[in-house]
Amino acid sequence: MSRSSLRLQNGERAELKDVPLLSLREFHGDLLCDIRQGGRLASLFGHPVGDGVRLFAVTAHGDTGELSVSSADAGDSYPSLTPDCPQAHWFEREIAEQWGARPEGHPWLKPIRFHRPYRGGLPSDGGPLPAGVTDYFQVQGDGIHEVAVGPVHAGVIEPGHFRFQCHGEDVFHLEISLGYQHRGIERALVGGPGPRSIHLMETAAGDTSVAHATAYSWAIEALSNRRSPARGSVLRGIALELERLANHTGDLGALGGDVGFLPTASFCGRLRGDFLNLTALACGSRFGRGWMRPGGAAFDLEAPRAAELLERLGQAMSDVGNAVGMLLGSPSVLARFEETGVVSKASAEALGLVGVAARACGLERDVRFEFPAGIFRMTHIPVSTWESGDVFARAQVRWLEIQRSAAFIAEQLVALPEGPIRSEPAAGLEPESLAVAMVEGWRGEVCHVALTDAAGRLARYKVVDPSFHNWMGLALALRDQQISDFPLCNKSFSLSYCGHDL
Amino acid sequence: MLRALAARLKQGQRTLSYPKGTPTLPDRFRGRPETDFSRCDAGCAARLKDCPTGAVVETDGHRRLDLGRCLFCADCAAACPHGAVRFTAEHKLAAWSREDLVLPGTEPKIRPDDPKFRKIARSLQIRVVSAGGCNACEADINVLSTIVFDLSRFGISVVASPRHADALIVAGPVPRNMRLALEKTYRALPAPRIVIAVGACAISGGPYAGHEEVCGGAAAVVPVDLYIPGCPPHPLTILDGLLKLTGRL
CATH class of the missing domain: 3.30.460.80 (NADH:ubiquinone oxidoreductase Nqo5 subunit)
Incomplete structure (x- = not known):
C-alpha cells in the first residue's frame, strides 16, 4: 500500500x-x-x-x-x-x-446519466440533454447489423437502452446506456442529514433497501461518534441476509424462467415472497423499510417473533432446496447455463467487478469477509466462489450463498444478545470529516463515502451501488454470445438501473 | 418427470383465495392510517413538520394526511404521543381522485361511470412503465403474476406491447429523462386509455418530490384514472385497486 x-x-x-x-x-x-x-x-x-x-x-x-x-x-x-x-x-x-x-485520454468519454453538470461557471448551451442521444460504438462490415432495445422494455423492468452490434445472431459488442432513472439522490443529500435522507437511501435501489440504509447508518454513526448496540448490529446482519435470501431466490427462479424451466420459476416466485414476508414480520415492510436507522435498528425481534421467523425460515429453506435442486439437477438447464455469458477472471479483475459477478469468476471478494463491520466482525460467513465465470457459476454462487445466509440467520436468531437495539441520538456530525462505510449487499459491495463541512452538514455524499461496477461486466459477457441469450445473461447479473442512476 | 411431480406435491397449492378470504398481514404492517389531529398539542405540530415528504398538510387551520405523499414510515405516529395518527392493517387504499387520498376524507367513492371502464370488466391488459422509482413498486406488481396471487384468474394480465394494452401502470416520479418514453408509450396505447399511478412516487413524486431531475409523478405527463398509494403498496393493495378498476370489487 x-x-x-x-x-x-x-x-x-x-x-x-x-x-x-x-x-x-x-x-x-x-x-x-x-x-x-x-x-x-x-x-x-x-x-x-x-x-x-x-x-x-x-x-x-x-x-x-x-x-x-x-x-x-x-x-x-x-x-x-x-x-x-x-x-x-x-x-x-x-x-x-x-x-x-x-x-x-479517456478512451470512451460520454455521459452516463444525461444531466447538466453540478458545478457553476461551466460552458453550457442550456438546451435539453436528451437521454440516450449520444455516439455509440459501431461495428461495420458485410452482414453487420445493429439492434437497439429500450428504454422501455417488454417486461416489468426498469428502463435502460441497449445497443447490440450483431453479425447474424452473434453479438460482437453490447453497449449499455443508462440514466433514465436519474432522480438526483446524491445532490439532495447535500446539506443533510434531513428528514428525507434515510428515505432517499432506502429507495436508492428498492430491492437493496437494507444494505443502503445500513451503509448510510454506519457512515452517519461514524461521523457522530455513535454506535449501534450489539443487539442492533445482529438485527442488521439478519435483515441484510434476509434481503439476500429473497433476491437470490427470486433470481434463481427467474433464471429458470429464462430457459423455459417453469417449475422452479414458479416455485421460487412464491418463495421469494415468503422471504420478503419474513422481513415484513420483523418490521412491517417486505423491503425492510423503516428497520435500519442510524444508531441501530428500529424494530426488535422479541423471543416469540424470533421463534416464528426461525420456523418459517426452515420451511421456506426446505422448499427452496427442493426447487433449486430441480433446477441445477436438470441436464437441459445445465446445457443452457454452462459456458454461456463467460467473463474471465482477468477481465473481472481489470473491471473491478464486485459481488456475485466477481465471486462467480473465482475472485474472493466479499465485504463481510474482507472488511467486516458490525456482526460480521464476530461471525464469519464463508465466501462462496465458483471458477467458471458463466451463467451457471452465477447461479451456483447464489445457491451457495442462500444456504450460508440461512444458516447465519438461524444461528443468530437463537443467540440474540440482550440489551437495547438502538443507541441514543447524537448531537450532530463532526465537522470537516470523512467516513467510508461498505456493506455486502446481495448484488455486491455497497460503498458510501460522506464528507462534512465546517458546520457538520453533509457536503458530499457519494453512493456506489454494486451495479455501478458491474454493468460493464454484463457487456463483456455478451461478446460472442447469441443475442437470444441476452435475457439469460442479463438475469444472471441481475443489476440495478435505479441503483446506478441514483 | 416423476421428480417434477414429486416437487409439485411438496410445494403444494399456494394460491390465495383473495378476494374471498384476506390473508393475515403481519402485526407491524402499516396500512391505511386513521387520523384525529384534534388530539395534537403545540409540540406535536412542530414534530409533524418533519414528515419527510410533507404529507401532513395544513389547510385553513385543519391538519390532514395526504396518502399520495405518504411513505408509511409512521414517523408521524411517533411525533404525536396523543395518537393523532394510527396505522391500521387495512390494505385497501386505492382512490379515484387525488383529493380522495387526503385524510380524514369523505366516504370512499365508487368507480366513476365512464364508458371506458365498462369495456374491461372481463379482460384487462396492462402495460407497466417503470419511470424513476426504486423498483420496489415494480417488484410488487411482478409478484401479482406469481402463483400466490395468480392475476390471470381475474382476466388481468401484464402485456409486453402497449398496442395490446387497455391500461398503463406508471411507477416512479417520472424523471425528465423518462418523460418522452412515457409520452410515447401512452400514445401507443389504443384509446380509450386508462392510467394507474402506483406508489407515492408516481402519485406525488414521493421522496423525490421537488427534485429538478423529476417531473413529480405520472399526472404531470399523462392523465391518471386510479391512484394506488404506498411505498411500495403491498401486492394486495395493488390487486385490490385492479379489481376495483374491473368492477369486481
Whole structure:
C-alpha cells in the first residue's frame, strides 16, 4: 500500500485535513501502484473546492482489510487513469458529467446519466440533454447489423437502452446506456442529514433497501461518534441476509424462467415472497423499510417473533432446496447455463467487478469477509466462489450463498444478545470529516463515502451501488454470445438501473 | 418427470383465495392510517413538520394526511404521543381522485361511470412503465403474476406491447429523462386509455418530490384514472385497486 494515503477501517471516520492532498502525478502513481498490488477502486469521485474540483479515491485492500484514501486537485481537466486502470472508466465518466472535469485520454468519454453538470461557471448551451442521444460504438462490415432495445422494455423492468452490434445472431459488442432513472439522490443529500435522507437511501435501489440504509447508518454513526448496540448490529446482519435470501431466490427462479424451466420459476416466485414476508414480520415492510436507522435498528425481534421467523425460515429453506435442486439437477438447464455469458477472471479483475459477478469468476471478494463491520466482525460467513465465470457459476454462487445466509440467520436468531437495539441520538456530525462505510449487499459491495463541512452538514455524499461496477461486466459477457441469450445473461447479473442512476 | 411431480406435491397449492378470504398481514404492517389531529398539542405540530415528504398538510387551520405523499414510515405516529395518527392493517387504499387520498376524507367513492371502464370488466391488459422509482413498486406488481396471487384468474394480465394494452401502470416520479418514453408509450396505447399511478412516487413524486431531475409523478405527463398509494403498496393493495378498476370489487 502506498505510504502517502490515509488508512481507514470500514465504518471509520477521519478528519478531512488528514486526507493527503497529492499532486495529480503522485495521485495517479499511488493509485496504480495500489491496484497493481491487489487493491481495488471502491470509489472515485469529485468534490467542488473553490472554483475547481478535488478528486477523492478510496481503494479497498482485501488482503489487509484496510481502505486507503487520497485526494488531488483536478481543475477542469486531468490525465485519465482509465488507459492504465480500466476500473476507473465509469467513475471518470461520472466525474466529467457531474463536475465538468475532463479526463484527458479517456478512451470512451460520454455521459452516463444525461444531466447538466453540478458545478457553476461551466460552458453550457442550456438546451435539453436528451437521454440516450449520444455516439455509440459501431461495428461495420458485410452482414453487420445493429439492434437497439429500450428504454422501455417488454417486461416489468426498469428502463435502460441497449445497443447490440450483431453479425447474424452473434453479438460482437453490447453497449449499455443508462440514466433514465436519474432522480438526483446524491445532490439532495447535500446539506443533510434531513428528514428525507434515510428515505432517499432506502429507495436508492428498492430491492437493496437494507444494505443502503445500513451503509448510510454506519457512515452517519461514524461521523457522530455513535454506535449501534450489539443487539442492533445482529438485527442488521439478519435483515441484510434476509434481503439476500429473497433476491437470490427470486433470481434463481427467474433464471429458470429464462430457459423455459417453469417449475422452479414458479416455485421460487412464491418463495421469494415468503422471504420478503419474513422481513415484513420483523418490521412491517417486505423491503425492510423503516428497520435500519442510524444508531441501530428500529424494530426488535422479541423471543416469540424470533421463534416464528426461525420456523418459517426452515420451511421456506426446505422448499427452496427442493426447487433449486430441480433446477441445477436438470441436464437441459445445465446445457443452457454452462459456458454461456463467460467473463474471465482477468477481465473481472481489470473491471473491478464486485459481488456475485466477481465471486462467480473465482475472485474472493466479499465485504463481510474482507472488511467486516458490525456482526460480521464476530461471525464469519464463508465466501462462496465458483471458477467458471458463466451463467451457471452465477447461479451456483447464489445457491451457495442462500444456504450460508440461512444458516447465519438461524444461528443468530437463537443467540440474540440482550440489551437495547438502538443507541441514543447524537448531537450532530463532526465537522470537516470523512467516513467510508461498505456493506455486502446481495448484488455486491455497497460503498458510501460522506464528507462534512465546517458546520457538520453533509457536503458530499457519494453512493456506489454494486451495479455501478458491474454493468460493464454484463457487456463483456455478451461478446460472442447469441443475442437470444441476452435475457439469460442479463438475469444472471441481475443489476440495478435505479441503483446506478441514483 | 416423476421428480417434477414429486416437487409439485411438496410445494403444494399456494394460491390465495383473495378476494374471498384476506390473508393475515403481519402485526407491524402499516396500512391505511386513521387520523384525529384534534388530539395534537403545540409540540406535536412542530414534530409533524418533519414528515419527510410533507404529507401532513395544513389547510385553513385543519391538519390532514395526504396518502399520495405518504411513505408509511409512521414517523408521524411517533411525533404525536396523543395518537393523532394510527396505522391500521387495512390494505385497501386505492382512490379515484387525488383529493380522495387526503385524510380524514369523505366516504370512499365508487368507480366513476365512464364508458371506458365498462369495456374491461372481463379482460384487462396492462402495460407497466417503470419511470424513476426504486423498483420496489415494480417488484410488487411482478409478484401479482406469481402463483400466490395468480392475476390471470381475474382476466388481468401484464402485456409486453402497449398496442395490446387497455391500461398503463406508471411507477416512479417520472424523471425528465423518462418523460418522452412515457409520452410515447401512452400514445401507443389504443384509446380509450386508462392510467394507474402506483406508489407515492408516481402519485406525488414521493421522496423525490421537488427534485429538478423529476417531473413529480405520472399526472404531470399523462392523465391518471386510479391512484394506488404506498411505498411500495403491498401486492394486495395493488390487486385490490385492479379489481376495483374491473368492477369486481
